[in-house]
Amino acid sequence: MKHLFFSVLSILGACSANAQLKPEKMTPESSELWDPEPRLVTPGKITSATSGTTAPSDALVLFDGTNLNQWVSSADAKSPATFTVANGAMTVAPRKGGIQTREEFGDFQLHVEWRSPSEVKGNGQGRGNSGIFLQGIYEVQVLDSHQNRTYANGQAGSIYKQTPPLVNPVKAPGEWQSYDILYTAPRFNKDGMIVVPAYVTVILNGVVVQNHTQIQGTTPYVGRPLNTPHGKGPISLQDHGDLVSFRNIWIREL
Template identity: 35%
Template sequence: MKIAIIGLFCMGLFCSLESAAQKKAAPHAVSLDNLSEFEPTTSNWKLVKSVSFSPTTDEKSFEPGTGIVLALPVKPDTGHLFTKMQHGDIELEFDFAVASKSNSGVYLQGRYEAQIFDSWGVKKPDFYDCGGIYQRWDEGRTPKKGFEGTPPAQNACKAAGEWQHFRIVFQAPRFDRNGKKTVNAKFLKVELNGVLVHENIEVTGPTRSAAFEDERASGPLMFQGDHGPVALRNIRYTLLKEM
């Protein structure tokens, strides 16, 4: 009898795991042989084969080619990089490297930012440091226009010029049939260089400098390209059908 019960339990567990697996679409690696998976952008974004940033100065160099997308913003070309892909719930991974004192970010749905910044050596990171969930902004708000924002649990940032790794599991906001939001967007997990820096962090609306001020069930990934040099590679994502 015990064997039968154990067998049924294992079958149920297997079915449960199988069902969970079916909630994920096939993983997708973004090709960086060209920029065809992105919307057209300004010339600050270019494909390169290799890149080098000094950890302490603004010195940088790169080798033309493919496999890495590099932002070198020079006004007026300071546009952001948007995927053609639109996502709701998503698991995202990518490598990045920043120049000394450089600043960038990845915006889930073009609205909710996980910060990319040269935060090497910072003892007590804030929301604007690498791995932070950036604050929201309201010009009409008093006494402070900036609000919310969540610092990473610890500083897991490497030195400028080194390749680093982000893994983000994001839950899109939910809406009822009339389009009224019923559940806020949430960063379920954010890992920086293998360290869990956020878990179950809600964002009540778009963070500062988002591409869109509204909230929707889907939107593109956006990589910020106006604050300083940043390089990206190994961009992979899995669309999650249900969380």
């Protein structure tokens, strides 16, 4: 009798489990999500070939062509930025040092337009060289890579000395180029060990040149990448001695 009792319980339990697993009847509405509704953002507009693209409504404008109020010297954050401003663009003042944003950022979407000098001087790394440093640490290379052979992980669109661009869509010298950069910062644990690396997607002139690329660490000219723990950091623009210009710089924190 005892065995019969437990057998009945087992059968009832199985029936109950089967009843729980029976799916509800699905309708198109079952998979519709209405809340929360994505907030409204007004996208930027292409104004003209000479003015470029305006920032979306929720972006922080880092440079609008008029002043360097959002920037300071990379060598001394208490000193003003050294680049020159004229005709809606800012240009490297050679050998006076790089500049960086006053504010610091973690994960972000960054838009930068840049131009190498129309008068071609030098070759390889000595031609239209600059760089955009994410969090002031990880360099996305800026270089006149139009018909200018150099090492692949040092040309425009590369994660400097790490990952070459997938292709080379660089325009001719003197023409405006555009970077759209999606970046997620690295995460470190309490012991300073990296647990999630940084990743970056780079779109150069509308063409993907880095596709969710893992950043291996710092991007030094000499030596291997290092992963030193850090928090938020600035956007830095490099002075490499060439008259590289920048305009229409904005950022959206993610």
